[in-house]
Amino acid sequence: MSDLVLQRVNSGLRRVPPLLLYMGGVAWGGWLFWLAATGGLGVEPIEALEHRYGEVALQLIVLGLAVTPMRQWLGLNLMPFRRAIGVLAFGFVAAHFLVWAVLDVQSVSAIWADIVKRPYVTVGMAGLLLLIPLAATSNNWSVRKLGGMRWRQLHKLVYPAAVLGAVHFVWLAKGFQIEPLVYLFLIAGLVALRVAPRRRRVGA
Numbered sequence: 001m002s003d004l005v006l007q008r009v010n011s012g013l014r015r016v017p018p019l020l021l022y023m024g025g026v027a028w029g030g031w032l033f034w035l036a037a038t039g040g041l042g043v044e045p046i047e048a049l050e051h052r053y054g055e056v057a058l059q060l061i062v063l064g065l066a067v068t069p070m071r072q073w074l075g076l077n078l079m080p081f082r083r084a085i086g087v088l089a090f091g092f093v094a095a096h097f098l099v100w101a102v103l104d105v106q107s108v109s110a111i112w113a114d115i116v117k118r119p120y121v122t123v124g125m126a127g128l129l130l131l132i133p134l135a136a137t138s139n140n141w142s143v144r145k146l147g148g149m150r151w152r153q154l155h156k157l158v159y160p161a162a163v164l165g166a167v168h169f170v171w172l173a174k175g176f177q178i179e180p181l182v183y184l185f186l187i188a189g190l191v192a193l194r195v196a197p198r199r200r201r202v203g204a
Helices: 003-014 018-035 044-075 077-105 108-117 117-135 141-147 148-172 178-203
Strands: none
Touching: 003 077, 018 044, 018 077, 044 077, 044 148, 044 178, 077 108, 077 117, 108 117, 117 148, 141 148, 148 178
């Protein structure tokens, strides 16, 4: 992509309010729910909806992790949308959990039993718990209250949360499937890109 085209793309992106991203994410989540409720997701609508929400969450997590590398290497600036991407990712993770807990399992005791006894559920729940403080502090007030450095340290929890989410997907898959492994490799690679430079600077 030429510099002129990139400048125009970034200039156009700056004119797009993040609110549109929030609205699009909520609309997409609602549309998927409507499809499930009206038979548009097949004969197992709850399982399909649970899978769709989880997959969208992983896609948003990948996109959020890729924002900085895309700016550094490609010059594409999606930084104004990073907070919206992260909040929407959490929203879809939460929706994925709620569909499983409320519509699928439907019992507090059974939910707890699955969390304790099924490793892929344990891993997924751990990832969700790590994302909760990130979603709760994804606002300007929290940045001011915590201070920039402490806020950035807290939000590094996205790295283990992302890896746990990918492992959850791989573990959940029945048999050998390429798609979960693609997400795992993408997330592991993007996390490595974010963490490795910091280690080199410390050791310098």
